[in-house]
Every structure is written in structure tokens, then in C-alpha cells.
Amino acid sequence: MAQRNLPFDTADLTARDRAHIIHPWIDLGTAKTQELLIAAQSEGAYFYDTDGRKMLDGMGGMWCVNIGHGREEMAEAIADQVRRMAYFSPFGMLSTPPAIEFAERVTAYAPGDLKHIFFTTGGSTAVDSALRFIQYYFNFTGRPTKKHIITRDYAYHGSTYLTASVSGKPGDRGFLDFETERVHHLPVPNTYRRPDGMSEAEFCDKCVGDLETKIIELGPENVACFIAEPLLASGGVIVPPQGYQRRTLEVCRKYDVLYISDEVVTGFGRLGEIFASEKVYGLQPDIITCAKGLTSGYIPLGAFLLSAKLYDRVTGEGAAGKFFSNGFTYSAHPVACAAGNKNLDIIEREDLCGHVRRIGPYFQQRFRELLDLPIVGDVRGSHLMLCVEFVQDKKTREPMPAEWNFAKRINAECMARGLLARPMGHLVVLSPPLILGKPQIDEAYVALRAASEAVLDGLLREGLWRGRAA
């Protein structure tokens, strides 16, 4: 593994981190003892930890470093804006040139009449604000019963009270409370786990039917919106059956239910388009939420895009003196917007969307080679989003049991081979920077294959996995 001499004392940093930082999603039972990976430097698709070990950033940060690490021109654009004006309030009728330019450029890519944008601080605040806007909209238009939100199991939409409530990963529901009266979860449209003997087309009918049945059960006059990621990212890169996105929109239109397409992960090139909703899935929603790739993670920023139809309604007749009382000190932060403008310059100049469309099939096809391993049940994804699902029995699709510590094992083996992937239980997710070339894809594949084989050997040695036939 490549190495660089760096002036850090990892043991000391680890002790100081453990003494103070409460990390998101950490296993609190091991928070005070677990080893840390402390990253110190990065460039392109790679980063270096404090011991100087070079690793391929298979997660692209957290699905966000789309243009890759260490872009000098991003550093300059950010520094220039800090010198010019580091902060200005976004509230009321106050604005800044970088925010105006960015709003214009982002909405130019949006489908249909999504020409208005509300800036936030990240993905959770984007989704939360979108849901609150819908609440405002139906109160304002005199339909205050339309409050119920339909979402899906295994969705992830954020970490505020409301966005966590519309998320649906079972593992995240242990010791927190959620809004349950007005939030309804549909079964996940996971083609890999569809009932035996059911075709993908039949499964699509069933999933679309789930939505229609739920709207009818609640009463369309009570349903505000359906919220959906085009592909369920954190739930395990779940690719719904073909046609699902467009058909669920048709159901929403039929019952006057609004549609939020959550593109926090899928936007800004990950699926080969700035927005995937329409170009990839033929879906023109009422609202698109985005964050992450919006600035490639260089500075936090989120947003929701809103249709002119909805915006004109709340700014038209009867609007005087009414406020959408929702916003953040750092909404439309000028430095974040300057980073966003430079991020778009890079994506456009280097045709990163085109690159993803060209390289995506190779990425998917290369990792599908893992399917010959007896513990790999599914390899799925699209473009530069991918999930490998490990199972103990390919026939029954039974996942690896939690007590086998699969995530921990595969993580250690991947890192020893210079790859940072994202193990989640029995799944391993990859969403690398969009600049990845074939050599790096091969490198990541070789590392994950060897890591999987090493874990398999360990499970066999310990008598846990009994070697069922592929």
C-alpha cells in the first residue's frame, strides 16, 4: 500500500477524539474503544490517513465529493469569496451575487417549471424545508386536511425530527421517537427481494399499487405528498423496478398528491445528469431536494427546487402579509454558493456527467463479476452508485447474521487493501468521486474481491459459514 510521511501522532489524536467528539451513527457501546480512521490529506479519488496510508475513497466522502478531492480552483474560489464577503444574511429581501448566479445556474438544469430554489444548509434541512413548504401550501390554499406524508421502508431523508420520521431504515429506529400519525411507510420496492416467481413487471404493478391503495385508504383529501429517492441510496442502493418512478408520479397526479424527488445523492452527476428525475426516470416532480454534490462537499449547502405552479400560487392572490417562516442563518451562504458555482464550472468543463454515463456501465459490470463468489447475492446500482449484498445462502437470499460482524470484517479487509468502502450490515456500498477512471475501478474491484475472499476464508475457518453451493 502506498505510504506518505505525515507529521501526526494517530494514537494521541484518537485519544483526544474519543475524549470529546460524539460521532454520528457510532455504536455507542464501542464509542470509547473503537479504532478510528483519521484522514489528514486528500487529492483526486484518494486520501491519506494520519499514518500516511493512501486509500481510494470508495464512498466519495459521504456520496458527495463528486468532483474529487483537492481542487485548487475550488480553494481559490472559496478564498476569493471569503475575502470579498464571507457572510451576509439571506433573510427577507437580502441577497448576494454568488447566490443569485448559483440559483440561476442550478434551476436552468431543473426539469419542467422547477425554476425556484430555497437554499438550506444540507440535505436534511432541504427535505425538512420542502415538507414544511408543502404544509404551508395546503394551509394557505385552504386544504388543511392534506397533511399525511407517504414514504417507503428503507428510505433515508435526513436526521431532523421530521426527515428522520419519513426515513425508514429499520436499524435506525431503536431508541428514538418519530412522528407516526401523519407519516406512512410503503414496503420497499426492492426487486432483489421480490416474492419468488414474480416478474419485475408484476412487482412494479404491486409497488405502484401499494401507493395507490395507501392514498385511497387515507383519503386523497388527507394526503399531502409522496417523497421518494429515485434510487434508495442509504437503504442499500435499491433500484426500483423499471417504470416505477414515472408510474408513481402518475398515481400522485391522479389524486392531487404532490411529489418530492429527493436527489440529495442522485443529483449533480452521480447518475450522469445534474438531475436524474426527468432525464433518467422520466419524472417531473413538484419539488426536487439536493445537497452533497451541489458543492461536492467542499462547503455545506442544500436546497429544494420548487415548481413555478406552486410558487406562483403562494406568492399570488391572498399572499400579502403571509410568511413561510422557515430558514437558516446559513441559507444561501455566499461562500457555499461561490463553491457551488465553481463546482458547476468543473462539472461542465470536464463533462463529468458525460464521463459518468460512459464509465458507469464498466463500473457496474466490473463489480458484477463478484457474483461468482458464493456469499455475494446481488450486485446492483446505476452509474456510479453500487451496492454488493452479501448473503449466507444465495437460494434463500438470507442475509449474513448480525453476530458474524460482517461489516466490521469486510471494512478491515478493504482498508488493509487501500479501499475505503461503506459497509452497512451485510451490504457494501460504493459511490466514488465521479472522476474515477478504469484503472481506479479495477483497483477498487480487486481490493473488494480480495477482501470478500479473505472474509469468506475467515467465516469458513471459524465454522460459521458452511459453504453452501452457489
Ligand SMILES: Cc1ncc(COP(=O)(O)O)c(C=O)c1O
Ligand atoms: C437521499 C438523502 N436525503 C437526505 C439526506 C440528508 O442529507 P444531510 O446528511 O446533508 O443532512 C441524505 C444523506 O445521506 C440522503 O442520502
